[in-house]
Amino acid sequence: MTLSMDISFTNKNNFMEKVNMRILSLLSILITLGYSNLAVAQDCSQIVESNDAMQFDLKEMRVSADCKNMTVTLKHVGNLPQQFMGHNWVLSNTADMMPLSGASMQAGAPNYLPEGDSRIIAATDMIGGGQETSVTFDMSSLDPSGDYSYFCTFPGHYAIMKGKFIIE
Numbered sequence: 750m751t752l753s754m755d756i757s758f759t760n761k762n763n764f765m766e767k768v769n770m771r772i773l774s775l776l777s778i779l780i781t782l783g784y785s786n787l788a789v790a791q792d793c794s795q796i797v798e799s800n801d802a803m804q805f806d807l808k809e810m811r812v813s814a815d816c817k818n819m820t821v822t823l824k825h826v827g828n829l830p831q832q833f834m835g836h837n838w839v840l841s842n843t844a845d846m847m848p849l850s851g852a853s854m855q856a857g858a859p860n861y862l863p864e865g866d867s868r869i870i871a872a873t874d875m876i877g878g879g880q881e882t883s884v885t886f887d888m889s890s891l892d893p894s895g896d897y898s899y900f901c902t903f904p905g906h907y908a909i910m911k912g913k914f915i916i917e
């Protein structure tokens with residue numbers, strides 16, 4: 750009598766363990782799905798590469814209007830030093846891009862950026878080959894229907910190194 754009760758008790762425990770295991774694995778699947786959806790909905794960071802051929806690897810950037818803050822990481826995958834092939838990532842209204850490029854050239858080496866210029870929405874440091882830098886900025890002041898561009902302010906580069914920054 751005692752023995753059979755023990756066995757049934759053990760079986761019941763095993764059964765509950767299996768049920769618990771199933772619930773746990775189901776939960777972990779649901780949690781994984783939930784997190785990946787969240788990551789897609791709020792991918793508020795972008796990586797853009799630049800090189801020795803004066804190019805960004807992105808012709809445009811599309812970012813979510815849900816992003817409160819945006820982080821852009823600029824990588825320079827070339828070898829040339831900053832004074833010859835420096836790159837930065839600067840965001841402004843598209844209409845400000847050319848005048849801002851002129852002001853940047855006047856600001857001079859090594860940063861080629863007019864500090865404190867209100868036309869600059871965001872800007873990274875100027876980097877050379879093998880380096881990486883990033884900037885995080887507030888998106889709340891941007892108009893989703895606005896016309897924004899990013900570009901490099903190293904003299905002459907904005908003609909090629911530019912792209913549209915699209916909020917959607």
Ligand SMILES: [Cu+2]
Nearest residue numbers: 835836901906
């Ligand atoms: Cu550049």
